[in-house]
Amino acid sequence: MTPDRNASAVAASGLCRRYGRRWALVDVSFDLGAGSALMIAGRNGSGKSTLLRLLATAIRPDRGSARVAGHDLREDRDQVRRNVALLSHHSYHYEALSALENLQVAARFLGKDAGRPALLTLLEQVALADRADDSVHTFSAGMRKRLALARTLLQDARVVLLDEPYGELDPPGFRMIDQLLDVLRKRGVSVLMATHLLERGAAMCDHGLVLDAGRLAWSGPAAELPRAEA
Amino acid sequence: MGAARDPGAGRGYGFMMFGFLLLLVGSYIGLFRAPTEAFMGDVYRIMYVHVPTAWNTMLAFTFAFFCALLFLFRGDFKWDSRHEAAVEVGVMLSGLLCMQGSLWAKPTWGVWWDWDPRLTTTAVMFFSFAGILALRRFVDDPVKRATWSAAATIVAYVDVPIVYFSVRWWNSLHQMQSSPETVSAPFLIPLRTNAFGVLFLMTGLIMLRARVAALRLEQELAPPLPPPHAAPSLQPEPAR
């Protein structure tokens, strides 16, 4: 299927998703231009993770539709997956393998360079190069987050979805995320980021939206979001 | 939820009544009117329920198989309700079949179970599909439940001929077909009557059971949407 040629990173329309009898996402629609960054805010349980997982095609929408990187969520799943990378709450790691081995596994599936030097360079970017050969099950939560970030970067996607990227990281980790976001923006990658750090997020993003109990409660320029939330 | 208020249920009950009537007629003829069999005496008369049950057990599982296929290809949940009903009824019938087989085997062969290939295959089917019912019970998400049990039914059904052949070869040193067989005319009328009797009874049961499953699915798949808030409550989150 040929991708939609207009410059939209994500065009969502009426997305709904339930877990059991509870609707986690109700009628969410928005449009994000290519190369822009969107910040998603809201209380715990407001549907931020569900929205990101839907757009990554980890789960299917119960109702509604969306086009991500020009491909339809339902019809063109594989193409969406080739163009999207998700940094999820779950780290997607094999606990028994080392950091390097985890990246090797991903690199082989992606058809990318799975050689030690290339992957060590990637681990350096997330300050994990010195722990490359240690098993993930010995890692702290912050280190797992860094490794997950490295894996996300490995995918080299056009649309990057970040679910609480600052979570579990220390202040140097925060700066690392900020730098990486900068690099992504410069490369023209579209970013959707769910975060509780309103000021920080607003500084890094162009647009913002707020979810409340699964519904879209507010949308507008990211700079105005901290005030809207207050 | 009486038959009067639910037209779908009415048809199901109708089929069951008709089937039950046919069974009464067929069983009366089979028990009291049909001649005694030359070699097996009166014991053979169990055939009049055993053979119809056997035919309809296979029919129920075959129907379940097609419902599973249709669900996986079409995604329409009505096939999932029918699938659930067919598997349940099939498990019940196969359980009955095994019991009938035992009741026939004891006076005939002196043992409760004689490893007859067809009956043994039925026992394996009983356990296979009972396992699928257990799978359905232990999965809460209706979409996963429908997809997984459909996949399991397809695998289990496709396995049936292999089970049959393996048991037959395994048992071939011992004895040949030992469940009742007959073809001559006086035996056919009660047999066919009962066969149709069980068929209608089974169809009615599947219809009713599928209706119950469909009603439950309706609730699970489309719970009511929460109403939109008049004034959204947006409290600031403390920054970490």
Added chain:
Amino acid sequence: MSDLLAALHKEALLQWRSRAQLLAVFVFGATSLLLFSFAVGPHAELLRENAAGFLWLGLLLASTLTLAETYQAEMEQRALEGLLLLPASPPALYYGKALSNWFQLTLLGSGLVPLMVVLYDANVPRPLALFAVIALGCAGLSAPGTLYAAMTHQARSRQTLLPLLLFPLVVPVLIASVKATSLLMTGDPMGQLRPWMLLLACFDALHWSLCGLLFGRVVED
């Protein structure tokens, strides 16, 4: 194809890391063989006659442990989902895992043979043929087992559900493998080995293709 190689590489890494678990499962299998002999009693003739049956029963019981274990790693941090999102092709992931399970089970089965020889005073005049039977039989356990383990690992009461679903299904494998093993150990005057191995091969061919097709539907949302 490249996805399959990547999947095999992943499985090889995971297997190597979890080799201690394989040893534990082997001990479980060995203990089962011991328990069977206690159940039957110290009757050498009886034990020898039924050695094949005990071997395959022990292997069947142990298989539920290995099959369930292999999904533990996939589900801990949702690694399987992570791979699907790359995207990795579901059939490649299935065959990678099924092949890896097959390898483990065949290793397990082969490892239990010396124990069977010792405990039940069994003969193994044709070890290569026996190895072939073990390989074919384990392939029959691995294919549906890998599919069902994927389902049951996410369901409630998973330890009970996997054997409940798997055991009736693999009755032909049990029958054919035991028969073939028995014939190899006690002699095959009427040449019955070939049809039994053919049955196993048919079962394997059917399930390796069918389960590979169904795997995608089972693991995707």
